Structure formats: C-alpha cells, structure tokens
Amino acid sequence: MAMDGAGRLELPTDVLVEILLRLPPSSRRRVRLVCRLWRSIIDEHTTEMQSRATALLWHTWYGIAYVVDDLSKSSTGRYTQLWPRDTAGPYFLDRGSLQLIGTCNGLLCLCDNEEAPGGAVTLVNPATDEELPVPPLPCACPFVPSLERCTYWENWHKAYSFAYHPTSGQYKVVHIPCSISEEYKFDALHVLTLGEASWREVPAGPAEGVRCNLGAGIVSVDGTTYWVVENAGASWVVSFDLDNEAVARVKGLPGHPAGPENYHLTEVHGRLGIVVHGLSRTTEVWVLDKGQRKWSCRYNLTRHEVTRPYFVYGECILTLEESLIRGHYRHKGMWASNKAVPVRVSRRAHGTRLAVIDDEWCQTLPYVKTMEPLSIYMLPIDNA
Template identity: 35%
Template sequence: MADEGFRRLPDDVLVQILVLLPTSSRRRFRLVCKQWRDMINERTPERQVGTNVLAFITQQGSCSRALVFDNKDGLRRRHAWMYPCSHGRSKIDLVGTRNGLLCLHEIVMASGNGGSFFSAITVTNPITGETLALPPAPRSWEWEQMRSPGKYSFGYHPTTGRYKVVHIPCGRRQAVDALQVFTLGDDTAWREVPVATRPGATYNLACEPISVDGRTYWLDAFSLRVMALDLEDERVASFAAPPAAWRPGPIPADAGWKLTNVHGRLGVVVAAETARVEVWVLDGGGALPQWSRRHDIAVEVAAAATFGCCIAAPQLTHGGCILRASRDPMRDWSAYRGWGRRRLHWHKVGSLTGGGGQLRAVKEREVVMREEESDGDLKTFAYVETVEPVPSNHGCASARRL
C-alpha cells in the first residue's frame, strides 16, 4: 500500500488525507509500515468523542426504544429512536453497539408452547439511516434449536477493523459444539466455527454473551468457566471464572452472574450475598488471564427486596459512575406489565485499591425516562454518535431509511 505514489506525497498532504478517514480506518492503516504508524500516532490523534449512555427498552409485541442521554449530566435526552415490532408475537432486542452502529435482533415466536420461530438480524446506523439485513442463521433439526433462537453478540476487532455478529446456538443439554459467525463487508452467509479447543462446552442461558475488546465471551453452564472467541483468528479459549462465583448458595437472578463491560474490559457481576454485589474485572486476555475485584458494593436490603439491586448490563460503567437498573414494585397485580416501571440510576463510586475494601455510593442520580418509555426490559450500552458507514455485503438486503 505504501508504494512510490504515496512516498512522493509530502507528509502534510498525507496527513490531510488521513484525518478525513474514520478513526477505525486510521487504526488499520497503522499496520502499513512504521512511517505510517508513527505519522498516525503523532499527527492524527484520535478525537476525544464523548461516549453516551444508551438505554434500550424492549417491549413484547409493541415497540422497542433506544434512548441516548447526554454524557455531561446524564439527564438530558439526546436521541430517541423507535423500532416497532413487525408482529404481535415478536420483540426487538439490541444485541450490541459498536462505533455508532446498532445490531438489532427481532424474534417472532409461533403460537403454542414449544413452537418454532422466525429470527431476523439487522445492523443500522440510526444517524445516517443506513441499514443492513443479514440472512437468517442456519438451524439444525435438533429440538432445542428449533424452539430457541440461541444468543447473539455484536463485536468489533480494533486491529482488523472488522465487525462480526456471533450466533451461539444451543443444542441438547445446552451444548455448544460450534458457533456461527457473520463478518460484515466480507461474508454473504454465516460461517461455522467449531469449538474445538474445549469439547463439551455449554452455554448458561441466564447469562447474556458480550463482546469486549475484540473477543466474544459467554459463560459455560456447568463448569463455571468463561468461554472466549477471539474475533481475529476465531479460536475459542476458556479460563476460570472469578473466585466469587464459587461461593455456596443461590445467586439472586436480578443481581448476579452478569457479563458486563467495565471501562472497555470484561467484567463479571456476582451477588455474593443478598445485600452485596461484587464486580470482578479481567486483567489481560492472554494465556493466563487474571481477575481483580474492582468493586464491592453494599445494597440496601429494602432495595433488594423490591428489585432495586439490579446491576445494569451489559454496560456497567460510564465515566466514574456505575449504572444500576431498578424496577418498581407492582401496586396493582391486575395491571401487570413487565413487573413494574424500570428506572436507571447513576452511582458515583471509586475503585478498590489492593483488591480489598468496600465502597459506598456517595452520589446518585436517576436518568429521566417517560413512563411509556420505561415499561419493559432494560439494557444499557455505550454509544458514540458517528456517521460510520455500515459495511455492505453482496447478497444482503440493504436500505436507507429516511
């Protein structure tokens, strides 16, 4: 790439060309040669783009909403996008966000118990309106795959600059023999990636997968190990879960065992006790990854009894804050609509030093959401407003929404 034509260009001209490219493209051009790497590092520093909190509310058979809040005070609504369901028995979930792109998953369940389903994956940039519809992931004739869409994750590798959608199909006894991967801009069909490095791998259905820093992670159902797919070489590895996971006793479903994003690293939230939540962060993703306990948060017993101890996921942190998603107790059982209104809180906390100690929430504020917006399942994501194009794939349906 760095041929004689580029060598004749003055450095100032080449820099002016590079600054016009998206940040993700400049990262890839650092690999051309040492001259380009030094020039990009020194003369085209990445712009400090503010990261906002995106709250995604999923409503069955109705309309899902993506609410983006200002990154300065966290209270002012910056964007509000609506994604209506195509069917009364469907729901739209947000799989993940990367560089301003949103990956949406709509599933339409058939009537009756244990029926089949229709599943659709789209990747969109809500700022430009550009949308790419992916082909359906193939299914086997196993009963488990016929009645369940499996789990999806949306990842981005910072070195290769490739976006990948990962599908985790679940077989008998939650077995995961192979993953299905779709690379935006390259693939026209889903590719099968065998889980050859760990035969007998399974998937914990209660813990959503997550893609962080070029890897897709999920939790093994029976061995309490974390599985990791490298999005560059597409190899699967595994390592032990944090020590807190081995504590005896049941873990409250609303509080524990969630894979989260903690300042760009993999985090695991574990409810050690009814009124205590631990946050462990993965330090290093090499052959010997290590866990460090980053937060040890006390939760009021009264709040835990009213669904108030729910830790937000998959995005747990924003700046120096931890996100907490509470749920109002129902006052009228006859008006059941998803166990009450959801609320999103920001807690200002610090970090543990030396792996010990306990933190208190010294400051809290609630993100303002209208009542009709907060009725449903709530997830949190990091969002950066960009005009990053959606990589096009030959053979995939693309469209531009006005």
C-alpha cells in the same frame, strides 16, 4: 516535504490530516495503531474519536432505543429517542419480538425473534437511517409452524454477539453453541463477517453434557467474545478470538455465585468483567487481568443494582433504583486511590439521576454516533 532523521520523507501535518479524513471511519480506527502522530491527528480531527460514549437505553418491551443526553454530574436527567419509529398501530404492539444484540462504533445489531429459526438479524445505523439485513443463520432443524405452539422463540437474540476487531477493522456476528429448545440444538459456533455472503462454522470443542448459560450474556471485549458454559456443577468462561477464530477455555468464575441466575458478564475499562449478586443485597464486580490468569474484585456495591449488561462509562457507573437510572462519579471517600482495593459504593450514595425508565425492561450499552455508511458492506446474500 521534509526528511526525518532516518532519511524518510515526512508529510506536512495538514496534508496528512486531509489524507486521513478521506478514509472511512473503520479504516481510521485501524491506522490509529500506526504511530503516535497518526493516533493524535485522528483523535483531534475526527468526530468519531472526539465524542465520548454515552449510554444507550434499550427498552426491551417496546423495542425502542434512547440515549442519555448527558452523563456528567450536572445532568438534567434528559434522554432522547435515538431512532424514531411509529408507535401507533399493530406494528408497535409486536415490537417485543425485536431485541438488541449489541452495539459497536455507533452501529446497532438487532434480532427479530419472530423470524424462526434463529431470528432475523439486521444491522442499523441510526445516524444515517440505514439498515442492512444479514444472511439467516444456518440451521439443521427444519422449522414447521404449528398451531399448538408459538411460531417464534423469544430468546433467539440471547445466543448472538455483535463484535468489532480493532486491528482488522472487521465486524463480526457470532452465534454461540447452545440449546434454545429441544428442537433446536446448535453444537458448533457460527461466525458471519460483515460484508461476506454466508456464515462459517467453527469447531467449538466437545458438547456432550456442556450447557451454555445464556442468562449470563455474551460480551465482546477488545477483539474477543466471551460466554459461560456449565458442566457437572462447574462453570467457566469460554473465549472466541475474532482474529484467529479459535475457541478456548479461559477461567472459572470468581466470587462464588449462588446460582446461574446470580451473575452476568460485562466489560470494565477494556477488560472482561463479571457481576456477582451476593447475600444481603451486595454486588461485587470482578475483572480479569490482561493475561487472563487472575480475577480481582474491582467494585463492591451495597444495596445498589448495576445496569445490565454495561454499567461503566468512563468515570461514571450506572445503578438502578426502581425506575431510576443514577450515575455515580469519582469523589473522595467513595473511590479508592489504590487500584488493588475495590471501589466501594455504599447504600448512602444516591448519585445523579440520569433517566426514569422501566428498569425491568431496560438494557444499557455504550453508543457513539457515527456517519459510517452501511452500504460498504452490502454484498449479495447467499440464501442457499
């Protein structure tokens, strides 16, 4: 064991590697922040950091997850079912009620909309085949099934977000203030930290006249969850800091979207982005800077639809063409060298075929396989 210049003991690298490998993946991701040496060791010697995120394809009609085998230019267009389910019998016919809320570090967060009010939220690790149900969302409105209306609401999942805070290593499920229907109004934000027994209520500011645009989606980026609210013809982004659990108004929308159905939130290289569909089948993608002061146009696509909610995977961007998902990569003439100039993808850019799937029923999210056990979060559930 050697001494460094400041008189501190230094562990041999091989010993440090053995120690860090004994930590669970969630702890390793946190200790990467200690210093460059630890970050380098973890990046080079752990599988979860060596593997790059691929695209998870979620079929919203059948409730089945697939992963694209290869996101490179040489892709054969193959994709495989991530976590097999029985596709026979009446159980399969009802899978439209099972929807994906989000993914974090290889974990999937699902919501069964058939369970009302609020839906039944479950965490799944497809690699270990573990499932972890979370406590039901607290709801002031009693649910009384009626033969005159559906016994479940098909959009419960749209009000949730599944997020990870990189510094604390905590996973959180967030339910934003919204009105699902006349019977179910949520005027406060609810947060459940994975491993805790019950939800916590967080004040979200005045709700009078404010409506959440669930169609724009909810995106969590680098420890912050974002959504869009509207009031008196104006729209703006709201943020929820997963660390101090404070709600704040961030910024108005860029690109002058023609209506609430013509934009949605996304993530672009660790920054909040918004996809705006304009006239003449043009799509602009705006990105918010680190200080949350200015939007800048990062992508400009002509006659191409990007996948939703995520379309950027490293140097690959995914677009939709009828039932085809295509990958577009950096090449001369398409990608700008000056970052201040938007990346332009013309209608003549065909890209590489990555998958053939019903685009109307498909969502795309990042996925990295992990062997992190869900059992470490299994604490008693408070059903009171």
